[in-house]
Amino acid sequence: MSRRAGSTLALGALAAVHLAALAAGFLAPYDPTEQNRSLPYAPPARLRFVDAGGTFHLRPFVYPMAEQGPGSGVYGDDRRQAYPVHFLVPGAPYRFAGLLRGRVHLFGVDEPGRILLLGTDGFGRDQLSRLLHGAQISLFAGLTATTLALGVGWLLGTLSGFYGGWVDAALMRGSELFLALPWLYLLFAVRAVLPLSIPPERAFLLLVLVIGLVDWARPARLVRGVVLSARERNYVLAARGFGASDVYLIRRHIAPQTFGLLLTQAALLVPQYILAEVTLSFLGLGVSEPVPSWGNMLADLQHYHVLESCWWMWAPGLVLVPVFLAYYALSEALDRAGPA
């Protein structure tokens, strides 16, 4: 595979994953918080085309799942009734991309049947719906935190590099303090002083703020380096000689030089910040139940019996791998393309 095709594939995959996250409400058959206490840790249902009598159906169907004895955790198909899969069916209300209201889901089965393509968690909630809705939290936490970290880092790095002197000295000493701590320890320390139990929406915002603000130091130092060299270029000196203001110089001549670096950094930081959200939520310090995030969905794996016997509970962790691969492929492509 050529490099160009590789990075196109990576970009396409990332676009698809993010679109799926935006359209989670439409793609997911159920509300992510809807419980079904009679189906805890049910395994994924098989989509079938051939029924018990051996007849082939063009429209796929599922058999409902039933636990073989309450609390046994062993499930079997109940073959008395088949539920064919219908497309574009009305169901639980949701918001498309957080804005447009909707009721139509891509697929579903008639009540009281349930289509559980990725099984259920301990509360009998549909794992596929939670995975899709959790992507909204986890992926966009990564993106917004990156925007924030790079924004703050860019501003401080530019100020530091452009003005030099005591501004530079103060900012760089400050950045050293932030870099003297291992990153995750720093993140935890800042998280420690914030309230523990907060509603999910505020927890998300807080998480993004903490992750983004804690990590301004590295981008700031990189941007400062670029600005330091850009400042001394002849055309910048010439513009200054013509009486251009500082703001004009930065906006017109210096900022464009830093954008390549910012893009490369973004491709590196987004996966790191997605992982930060996942880690914090996994440990109970991030987005809390019942709102799904990939981190708090993985938290179930801390129970050894789930870890051992419910492979579908690994789904959020396994989805991270191709997402990260795509981001790394992208960052390598940017690295090769850009001078920075």
Added chain:
Amino acid sequence: MVRLARRALHGLLLLIGVSALSFLLVELAPGDYFAEMRLDPRVSEATLRTLRSRYGLDRPLPERYLRWVASLARGELGYSFAYGQPVGPLLWPRVRNTLLLTVTATALAWMLAVPLGAWWATRRRGPVNAGLAGVTAALLALPDLVLALGLLLLALRTGWFPAGGMVSLGHEQMAWSERVGDVAAHLVLPVTALVLGILPVLVRYVRAGVADALDAPFVRAARAHGIPPRHVMFRHALPAAANPLISLFGLSLAGLLSTSLLVEVVMSWPGLGPLLLEAILARDFYLVLGPVLASTLLLVSGNLVADALLLAADPRIRAAGR
């Protein structure tokens, strides 16, 4: 020597800065350990006031800071409300355990990374190159969390090594040699997770560094003189590539400590990680400061070790420092 002393002083200043900043952060935080108790109707306002004044929480900020610094000097590092004892004695065994884990993992990771990376640098094309590129990319994309959980599953399924913890039941009754073996068996899982987490990054850097060195004119000249490849690698290319790699050693420590925090929690290794998490969940702020400062100390001293190594390995730096 002067250079090393200057770096040590810089590290000390950093430590002081981090301690002051983190103390301020914690003090500015809304609520304290006793604020949670107010929710309990059996605890009266007067009791809380007495408790606060007993622990000196009602004093002005500068005084609290000085008292804390004094307790730092005594090695107590403040007082843990949840444990009802100074933080120091709680912290030191945890620091020892984290150190045991990270030092073992660092040593192992570098021992694997240098030969692998150097070997890779000599094979720029073909199956070795493709294989190593694929494996490192896959490991790089595998989140530490999933890696740690996967290893835990492996240990549970196979029973090859103990899953979680640092010692078995009845560790106290064992003979000395058995104890060492017991801890070593428990080390396997977390060390594997840490090594696999950091190895792909190291291997890629080693490869890049050695490849650069192999392309340098003096190495080509050595090869043209008919010096055997093994000699070229060990006498000429590796020493030339050492400088950036030693700097990377300092940087890799930061990543390793972060990963270690997570791995320790997942595998219940009694290091700094679980203590920090516990302290956060109990809102025991002085206990939060302990692991944070300890990790800074570990990182700063690791960087100092890297500096000393650099001084020993690179004559250019020795000459510049004079």
